[in-house]
Amino acid sequence: MDAIDLKIITILQKNARTPLKNLASQIFLSSPATAARIERLEKEGIITSYSANLDLKKVGLPITAFINLELDPKQKPTFYPFVQNHPNVLECSCVTGRYSQLLKVAFESTEKLDMFIGELNAFGHTETQIAFSSPKPHTEAGIEQISLNGK
Numbered sequence: 001m002d003a004i005d006l007k008i009i010t011i012l013q014k015n016a017r018t019p020l021k022n023l024a025s026q027i028f029l030s031s032p033a034t035a036a037r038i039e040r041l042e043k044e045g046i047i048t049s050y051s052a053n054l055d056l057k058k059v060g061l062p063i064t065a066f067i068n069l070e071l072d073p074k075q076k077p078t079f080y081p082f083v084q085n086h087p088n089v090l091e092c093s094c095v096t097g098r099y100s101q102l103l104k105v106a107f108e109s110t111e112k113l114d115m116f117i118g119e120l121n122a123f124g125h126t127e128t129q130i131a132f133s134s135p136k137p138h139t140e141a142g143i144e145q146i147s148l149n150g151k
């Protein structure tokens with residue numbers, strides 16, 4: 001990966017719908033050369049998908065919470081499919097510390113969140129924090145600055 005690849009990634013993270021011609025002009029390459037680079041980044045698994053960021057409140061999911069779960073490793077074969085298929089689970093990470101799983105979820109009400117926590121308790125002890133606000137919501141990774149500063 002070179003500086004041009006990093007620039008492509010940075011632009012696509014900000015707006016994955018950036019027209020190819022516009023993207024090419026920003027990196028000073030032709031459209032075919034830019035398309036070839038994007039295709040290579042996809043094939044190498046560097047770009048894994050494209051998505052749209054949503055305002056969760058506007059789509060009816062105003063309650064965002066973070067749930068720590070103390071999961072017995074033997075339950076992973078049952079737990080992972082459960083969270084992967086649950087529409088309200090936005091993220092699930094295996095983490096260090098007392099709790100082995102950290103989930104980010106969004107629900108339409110605290111009652112629905114409470115019902116979900118009840119389901120999670122079948123897998124282990126939970127601790128939940130409800131987010132009041134997000135002064136820095138999900139953004140793109142500063143890959144261009146990180147990678148170039150590291151060299």
